[in-house]
Amino acid sequence: MTVSIIVAKAKNNIIGKDNQLIWRLSADLQYFKKKTSGHYIIMGRKTYESMGKPLPNRTSVVITRNKDYKIPEGHYVVHNIEEALKLTKSHNQEKAYVIGGAEIYKLALPYVDELLITEVDCEPDGDAYFPEIKPENWKKTSEEPHIKDEKNEFDFTFTVYRRIQ
Numbered sequence: 001m002t003v004s005i006i007v008a009k010a011k012n013n014i015i016g017k018d019n020q021l022i023w024r025l026s027a028d029l030q031y032f033k034k035k036t037s038g039h040y041i042i043m044g045r046k047t048y049e050s051m052g053k054p055l056p057n058r059t060s061v062v063i064t065r066n067k068d069y070k071i072p073e074g075h076y077v078v079h080n081i082e083e084a085l086k087l088t089k090s091h092n093q094e095k096a097y098v099i100g101g102a103e104i105y106k107l108a109l110p111y112v113d114e115l116l117i118t119e120v121d122c123e124p125d126g127d128a129y130f131p132e133i134k135p136e137n138w139k140k141t142s143e144e145p146h147i148k149d150e151k152n153e154f155d156f157t158f159t160v161y162r163r164i165q
């Protein structure tokens with residue numbers, strides 16, 4: 001099973017503030033939907049609650065320490081990243097997407113094969129950070145820049161990194 005992180009991050013590694021996203025990037029939402037549809041998406045409880053309900057056409061796997069946490073049928077609550085990956089693999093998935101937030105990206109990083117990073121050309125204030133990536137561990141395999149427009153408030157670049165060690 002290939003494990004991918006998918007994230008949109010600013011130049012200063014900020015990914016969110018007050019449990020919300022901080023930019024309006026329609027193209028990135030479409031990219032996220034296209035990549036993750038049909039797959040299992042692994043997330044922290046705070047990210048799950050920021051969305052309010054499971055995203056359509058995807059199976060949510062929510063990580064929490066709360067043993068009584070409930071989510072709609074057909075989706076799963078687990079209590080650590082290893083359990084999330086084990087469950088996804090045992091459901092015969094060839095891919096798993098880790099969709100955040102900051103705490104879960106950090107926990108998942110050692111298990112991840114691929115990073116899908118939307119690099120957003122801004123340096124906002126925020127309280128959730130993407131973890132530092134060791135450049136020697138990753139090779140950029142694709143890069144697709146876009147200019148801001150009426151639906152995308154900053155320039156941004158879709159990048160893909162593969163683990164090399």
Ligand SMILES: NC(=O)c1ccc[n+]([C@@H]2O[C@H](COP(=O)([O-])OP(=O)(O)OC[C@H]3O[C@@H](n4cnc5c(N)ncnc54)[C@H](OP(=O)(O)O)[C@@H]3O)[C@@H](O)[C@H]2O)c1
Nearest residue numbers: 007008016019020021044046047064065100101102103104
């Ligand atoms: N830009 C992006 O691409 C992107 C993507 C996703 C999220 N975000 C942003 O990221 C922010 C949320 O990130 P966050 O770091 O605050 O929260 P998070 O990673 O979504 O969720 C944190 C929660 O996960 C659970 N958890 C964490 N470590 C655990 C462990 N070792 N074992 C069991 N459960 C564990 C805990 O849930 P309990 O407290 O229930 O135990 C914890 O409160 C928001 O601002 C959101 O908008 C941005």
